[in-house]
Amino acid sequence: MKRALPILAVLAVLLAAIAIVNPFFLEPAGFLSFVRRAAPLVILAAGQYLVIVAGEFDLSVGSLVTVEVVVAARLIDGDEAATWAVLALLIVLGLFVGLVNGAVTTLLRVPSFITTLGMMLVLSGAVFLWTGGAPRGALSQAFRMFGRQTGWAVLILVVVAVAVVLLMRANFGRTLIAIGDNERAAALSGVRVTRVRIIAFALSGVSAAVAGILLGGFAGVSAQVGQGLEFQAITAVVLGGVVLGGGRGTVIAAMAGAFTLEALFTLLNLYGVSGALKFTVQGVVLIAAVAAGAIRLPFLDAPKLKGDAHAVS
């Protein structure tokens, strides 16, 4: 929790800045609508966190989100009755894609950057191969409800957030971080490294499925709904102070990073920063955040030397 403080502070400042320009933001409806908008990215960031903290990447979530939405539309095809079955199927699909990512990465020893890059190509190709190039079918009202109604979206976000925080406190989460920190020590403590890693990928896939359900619900079918989300999710996680390479950072901070990113977008919009320049701002903020973290490290690391000295003789 302590380690989430810097990002929470930044988030608070940004939210305050938004509120100054847009007082409506302070009303429950205004704030909740912000939360709803941020929900998909926050959920994706939570999933991406699980993978990053174990020392891996998942670049496939963006195209997975698209796949989820397009598949949902084709399978539901406007039929309200099909909604629940398809929802279940979508979760299974996300889980399955994640499992494949995890299995290829751990069992075939392909770096996850490459595995998930390949998966990204495969997914975006396969889904449109299946639908003939453009989305077909339509989503049902019941499906749309989750993303459209603020209440549902916020509820799902809260459930996911609570679940993932609990997960990270449970055996799974602690062993996951231990793997990211020191795989060998974890293995010699009886951690099933391969299995835990695969589960992390699977959960990242599920998070993409949930994000897809929210995004599809919010705005309907679109072929580009997931575009670039993988990089946004990684950016959010890194903004939260989670270190690429694993073993460090909390999921709360990662989700706060996603909120921060979304708040930054909102703020730039409100202050009328030109559409394009906001990417520049985003880039600068990203680098600055990571550089600030890296520069601070030597001081933090100082006590470690002492331990080394004993081992020297």
Added chain:
Amino acid sequence: MSQNVLADSRARFAALVNPTSVVFLALAAVILVGWALVAVDGGQFLTMETVVGVQQRSAALGIVAVGQTLAILAGSLDLSVAYLISLASLVAAVTMAGQDSNIVLAVGAVMGVSALVGLVNGLMISKLRVHAFIATLGVSLIIKGILGDLYDGPAGRVPESFQHLGYDRLGPVPVSALLWAAVALVAWFLLRRTKYGYRVYAVGGDVEVARLSGIRTDRVIIITHVLCSLCAGIAGLLLASRLGAGAPTVGTDGGYDLESIAAVVLGGAALAGGRGGVAGTVGGVLLLAVLDSVFNQLEVNSFFKDVVRGVVIVVAVAVYARRTGLVGRRRT
């Protein structure tokens, strides 16, 4: 004695199955299978136009991938190349403004801008200790913003004389392919024959060993990123010449960032650095281009192409991982 012979033949066999050979064998196989498939389809695969087409299509990616090879060999990577290519194409076309007399200035400007971007990347990674993924992602966002703010569509104009670069050919070899070959040769030469090249392998292979051997690792990283960016700049020049103008989306449309990384890895380089080479990358790029060409001939739809491409990349790396795993086991 007999043990020696055995060891030698084993070494020769190992050389045969090293990733670079694998990628060229795969390339030959794809050409063969492609030729057969196209023939069954009633077409001709190895026509002059396809041969030229493969080269034209792979030249820009090839040049970027050579730069990316350097970055990956040094244990880094560069996600900013796509936007840098767009920027370079615009800088080139706008500076040239259709005038022959401006070509030298424009090429200089492109090289300058590219070197600057590479310098920034390198400094952030080596001095600020920012993970290469984040540093170059951040830089690409910055360039993206600047591009979007300054240009809203194709801009500038490349004079006819400069377009020879993109369109002319000597027999079956386009000038663009010669440019690629030149860049690849320079990089190959750098890696094989200069101290710098040896240092790149050392830094990517094991930073600690490199440092203990007296190598200034930060400097190697910075130079590598400058060179990688210069390659992206050259690719931008080539594309400007092909397009006749600069285009703010040419780099991202081409997917040069991830695709160049994929090509390098396909060529047998280890993503973690220290293993691989320019030859493998050239093979990787050609493999992707020939695959593309086969699909083009068979008029396979582009979605299927993506699926195949994704599978090929992952399978290739899995094969390499297996192989190096078997050989490397003894060490652990």
Added chain:
Amino acid sequence: MLTMTGIGKSFFGVRVLSGVDLAVVPGEVHAIVGENGAGKSTLMKILAGVHAHDEGTIEIDGRRVSFGHPLDAQRAGVAIIYQEFNLLPERTVSENVFLGREPIRRGLVDRTAMDTATARLLAELGEASFGPRRLVKRLSVAQQQVVEIVKALSLDARIVVMDEPTAALAEHEVELLYRLVRRLQERGIAVLYISHRLREVFDLSDHVTVIKDGRLVTTVATEDVTSEDLVRLMVGRDLNGYFPPRSTSVGETRLQVTGGGNDRLHDIDLKLNAGEIVGIAGLQGSGRSELAKALFGADPFTRGEMTPVRPRSVREGIRAGVGLVTEDRKSEGLALRQSVRDNALLVTRAMGRGARRSGVRELLERVRLKPPREEQEVRYLSGGNQQKVVLAKWMTVAPKVLLFDEPTRGVDVGAKAAIHDLMRELAEDGVAIMMISSELPELIGMSDRIVVLREGRIAGTLPSGSAEEAIMSLAAGEVSS
């Protein structure tokens, strides 16, 4: 040609070397012996420029030198060959040999010159099994060592330091090494040879310097001493350490292995009983850690019988009630950036047993972690406290057998005593304990019996209270007789 005088060194106020003198002449093989922790490695690292010395002077050819960086030492003609090789596996032999100082001709790396020079050096060493263009990853460990030696030669090193060069070698490869050392000697190179193995010392060296507890004991001509003399010089000291009293009752057998073997171990017969502490002695490379990992299931036995089970994986081992406190805490024992609590609970969590957060504090007090701050990241703890966390990690699953690999290495005196007390307490509680240690007084002080390993086999078992000399001669193998 090399003279070190009055060398002293402290780390953070802990004195690890003081007043060590060493003089080496060209063409001699000078062995340096001493127990683990005696200060040999530190002395060598000072000579290699890795550490700066606090006191004393180093002279080479009468000129006073001071090394701020390994490169300085290199330029002065000192080459050091570490146990862990500094080689790039993906590069060729000659590229490794000339790393960072490739020969240049007309601005370019002269590959031919590199290869020729390497080939020449290989030939001079009589090495014909591989050439300069072979990738290092395709070489055996012994061949890699040759590459390191070639590298030293190519540096025109006049002093070559070898740190436990035979530790990772098979028997027949040792012969090769001997040949190499003699070739170096013929070239007028001084070889500083660090080893535990007395046989090698007598086979190779002209002089022996004995170091104990960071101090010089003596330097003698090898021919003037016997191995018994050397052992006495290395270990001869008062058992002044405090050790907890031994247990009186030995309980039931917790773990038994008969005819156990794998790549590195052969014909292991061993019984670990409740309430008993079994010490494992042996030189580096004798298979001590391998034995622990085999019993634990990390590098399992492939032959032999074992009760209650012969674990095929770590998890099977843990389920059978075996725990392993690894030799290297940092790389194998702890997740350094995680909290004390998370590390303590790692095994329970991994095994999917209910992790009682509430019990952690109690546990930390029991292992005497001071202060018992559960939130603290482990990397900020001292070595002793880190080791206590590792212990706590195992105590959460109440093991029946605990294997300790160098439990007190790099641990200060206070923590050492605490760990010893804990081990004894655990034994009293009915845990069967096996302890590997290079520190003979510790082994003797703690163990109820001592099993000595040599070259992957049990060389003998000694009763508690055996003399250090007895252990050393069993471990090193008889020489003079």
Added chain:
Amino acid sequence: MRFHRPLILAAATLTVFAVGGCTSDKPSTTTAADTGADTAATTAASTAPASGTGEQSKFFVQADYDAQLAMRSQTAEGPADKPWEQAIAPQMVSTAEYKKDGPYNLCFSNAAVDNPWRQVGWKTMQAEAALHKEISKLTALDAEGKDDKQISDIAELQAKGCDALIVSPNTTATLTPAVKGACGKVPVIVFDRGVETDCPVTFIKPIGGYAFGADAADFLVEKVPAGGKILALRISPGVDVLETRWSAAKAAFDSSGLQVVGVEFTDGDAAKAKGIVNDYIQRNGKLDGVWMDSGATSVAVAEAFEDAGMPVPPMTGEDQQDFLRKWKDDGLTAVAPTYPTYQWRTPIIAALKILKGEEVPKVWNLPQPKITAETLDRYLQPNMPPLHYALCGCEGMPGFPEKWGGKKG
């Protein structure tokens, strides 16, 4: 991309270009029209009083604007029930030199098939080709949205024994050299977007972006009371065919009493569009009208009002089924200018005409109808997928509706 739409080459400026285009000294950022703009019309519109619409686009060319607006009321020549064969104010050119006997191998260099508009169009074109026995083969290469690949594709197609080459350029300026290169060897037909050369035998396009933008803006001017607050949503800046839509709308808004409270870019992303509308509703309390330069996000915009618990104000869209359905179901006040996908049929027809030596228009201006409340029912096809474009002209073709993803009946 959705916005690969024809370059606006008004017949009037074409001649000017033909004379001076290739030797232009200035960086020609846009189109041939820019060269034509020597007529100094560029600044005319930007002097109009701004009403929150910002500066006029540098892509704006008065002559083209005038020509397109005029074309809206002109009657097209050709069969009344086949708009894809109609042409507005055609200037016919002879094609006798290309006459040859069948069967024909037609080649097509496609910019991309990466959005629903192009998907529908591409299917329609394939269906059209299948209608003609004399076409032995339609060889198509997909450039996947990459200029560089399309340049190579065009070169490669020339080796495939094409009798005619159809090009749908990915971008205007950059594909010009490649098209020029092909012109000498084979009759070239360009459609959708244009190129900066008049060497193609014919250039096929609907009326154009000015007409599209003006149709939408005029509707809002008519329906929204003076002083009303308008939000303009655009996909992205700098795309010529989209810039013309906005610049025509800007001209209309500038001379009206409406207040444009914002011009925003959505990247064609429904979620983003929804968010923007939401923000504007919050900030302004209400909006009185929404102008859009394309229909991809129209439904999302309508939903944004619903989700905010407000009535949907007058808005504009396009002929995608999801929007038409929404319009019908919720009784929206709306208009849908179109950029008909039936234009994908025309190149095949033109190619056959050329190869048979029949005259074709130099610039083939297809009619560009707009869907209004009165004609809505005619275009709403409940059995078609939501992203299907109503003006595909494909209803009578074999395989309809299944081939286009629809359901029978």
